[in-house]
Amino acid sequence: MPELPEVETTLRGIKPKTEGHSIQSLIVRNGKLRWPVDSHLTDSLPGQKLTAINRRAKYLLLTLTSAKTGAISHLILHLGMSGNLRVLPHNTSVQKHDHIDLLFDNGYMLRYHDPRRFGAFLWTDQPLDQHPLLAHLAPEPLSDAFNASYLFQLAQAKSCSIKSFIMNNRYAVGVGNIYANESLFLSGIHPTTAAKKLTKKQTEVLVVNIKQVLAKAIEQGGTTLKDFLTPDGKPGYFEQELKVYGRExxxxxxxxxxxxxxxxxxxxxxxxxxxxxxx
Ligand SMILES: [Zn+2]
Structure with missing residues (x-):
């Protein structure tokens, strides 16, 4: 499953040839994703300029600006269980599971491929921080807002295990199962420990390790950036050196x-x- 580091790598891979360009057309071959792709988008997206691409947790946020009115709207993309995005020339042949193409005026398109179709391709003209998918997310794990004081204070009232606590995106985002296992190992914390039993010192160590595990994965993902521009590449997932996960x-x-x-x-x-x- 694409995790936060793969989504961050996707962002860096697709940004150079799409950001700043105008949408020429949208082709939806199969819009039955986790939520159906809004049918009005094939009419309303052409002419919009992609003015920014950002990431929040595992969502890619595409800011669109209308050439006619200047109105701002957003696409919210999620790769689900098996999705990937690549930037390809318009005439690239279509493969199975290539569900959506977003064509730009520079001859390139953003192609969404997803065998299990559990991803998302949503549009909104409402403020992003109030969107139901985004409003309750914890701070970004690599930001200063995600720190030991923040996590320690939240954990005080939580009797769930520390592992399920850090995997809950209301408290921490981007800590998927592999990263939770690795971070807890590096911190010397048993995964069933109650969240509220963690000491301040343990929480400090855990936060440092979560950040390091994610940062290292993003760094490793950097070597795959070229795959975002090849039709047969498999971007969005990469090998990691794991210390405990899968090592029973x-x-x-x-x-x-x-x-x-x-x-x-x-x-x-x-x-x-x-x-x-x-x-
Ligand atoms: Zn040991």
């Missing part, structure tokens, strides 16, 4: 104790019983 029964990289696997909220948790003692 393999020796811990620190103490050689076999890594254990449990299931929490239907998601696999991997941990070292020695380095991450249960409290």
């Amino acid at each position: 029964n393999l020796p811990c990289s620190i103490c050689s104790t076999p890594i254990q696997r449990i299931v929490q909220q239907q998601r696999a948790s991997y941990f070292c019983p020695k380095c991450q003692p249960k409290k």
Whole structure:
């Protein structure tokens, strides 16, 4: 599944040839995504200029400005379970699962490909910070607003496990299952520890590790940027060096104790019983 680092890499990959260009047309071959693609968009998007692309959590936010009226609106894109976006010349042949093309006046198009069709291609003319998908999101994990004081204060009233706490996008965004496992290992915190039992010091260490794990993944993603411009590339997902995730029964990289696997909220948790003692 594309996680925050893959979405950030997608943003950097598609930005150079799309931002600042005007939309020529929209082709929707299959609009049955998580929510149906609004049918009026094929008429209303042409003539709009893509004035900015940004990311919020795992959403890509495309700011559109009307050439006629100057009115601002937005496309909210999400890659779902299996989506990717690439920038290709207009005449690139269509492959299976290429559901949407957004054609620009510079000869390039943004092509949305999604075998499982669980992604989103939504439009709104309302303020983004009040949109139901975005209004309740926690601060960006790599921003200063996501810090130990913030997380520690929130955790005080939460008896859920620390793992489900950091995976809840009301408290932290971008911490998918792999990143939660890796961050907790690096912090020496057992994944079932109650959020409210974390000490201030543990919270400080955890926040640093969440930021580092995500930053490192984004850095690794940078090597895949060229794939966003090739029809056969597989952008949006990349290899990572994992210390615990998927390593059941393999020796811990620190103490050689076999890594254990449990299931929490239907998601696999991997941990070292020695380095991450249960409290
Ligand atoms: Zn260990």
